[in-house]
Amino acid sequence: MPQNAKAQNENLGPLLSVTELVIKPGHEMQFREGIKAWMACYSENNGDWTWRLWQRQQGEGTVFVLASEMANWAEMDKSDESGASCQDLGRTLINPHIEKATNHITRLQPGISKNALLTEDVIRVSFYSLNNANGHKMMEVVKEVEAIRKQANLEPNGYWYQWQTADPGSPSYHHVMPYKDFAAMDIMLEGVWQTVEKQAGKAKKDELQAAFRSSLDLSWNYIYKLDKEISRLNK
Known part of the structure; x- marks a missing residue:
C-alpha cells in the first residue's frame, strides 16, 4: 500500500x-x-x-x-x-x-472532535448545509479555530461528522455537543469565538467568523435525549 x-x-x-x-x-x-x-x-x-x-x-x-x-x-x-x-x-x-x-x-472527523467516547445522555446537534461557492471554507475554519483553542489548552468540545450520503435537503456536516443532563446546559462556558478573539485578536476572529458564515447555505439544531x-x- x-x-x-x-x-x-x-x-x-x-x-x-x-x-x-x-x-x-x-x-x-x-x-x-x-x-x-x-x-x-x-x-x-x-x-x-x-x-x-x-x-x-x-x-x-x-x-x-x-x-x-x-x-x-x-x-x-x-x-x-x-x-x-x-x-x-x-x-x-x-x-x-x-x-x-x-x-x-x-x-466522524478525528482531530477536530473529542477523543473520549460519548457517554452523556443529552446532546445538542447542529446541522450545516454548505453552499457551492464557499462551502470548502467551513472545515478550513473549523480546523484553524481548533488549532487556536488548542493553544489555549482547550480540547474539542464535541464531535464533527461529515455526511457520506444525502438527500437533496440533507446537511453536509453536523456537530454533536454532549451534556451530562439538561441542567448542564445552564452552565455558561466561554464561547468558541470568545476564545478565538482572546487568543488571536478581534481581526482574526472577525475574519474566521465571516468565512464560516459565508460557507453556509443553511444551519439548524435540535436537542436529543x-x-x-x-x-x-x-x-
Whole structure:
C-alpha cells in the first residue's frame, strides 16, 4: 500500500449509521414496547449489534434517531442472523407505528472532535448545509479555530461528522455537543469565538467568523435525549 494511502486511511474516523424515525401520532408507547420486545428476542439470540436511540425534544411530531457505529463500509456486507430471527417482531410490533424512516451514513472527523467516547445522555446537534461557492471554507475554519483553542489548552468540545450520503435537503456536516443532563446546559462556558478573539485578536476572529458564515447555505439544531430503555449500549 502506498504510504500516502496508508496515512489517509489512518486519518479516517468510524462511520455512523443514522436513521431518523418519525412515529405516527399517538403511537409512541406502542413503538417503544415493540422495540423492547425485539431487543429481548435479539439478546436471547446472542446478537452483537449495539445502538443508541435518541428522542428529539423539539420540532414537529415524535421523532427518534437510531445511531449505530461501524468501523468501515465492509460491515454492511455482514449478515445478522440474530436480527433475522427476530424480523417478524419488527414487522408486526415496530413497523406499523413508524410513519417514515430515513437512513444515512456519516463519518466522524478525528482531530477536530473529542477523543473520549460519548457517554452523556443529552446532546445538542447542529446541522450545516454548505453552499457551492464557499462551502470548502467551513472545515478550513473549523480546523484553524481548533488549532487556536488548542493553544489555549482547550480540547474539542464535541464531535464533527461529515455526511457520506444525502438527500437533496440533507446537511453536509453536523456537530454533536454532549451534556451530562439538561441542567448542564445552564452552565455558561466561554464561547468558541470568545476564545478565538482572546487568543488571536478581534481581526482574526472577525475574519474566521465571516468565512464560516459565508460557507453556509443553511444551519439548524435540535436537542436529543438518550432513551436508555430502548438503547443497547453493550452486547
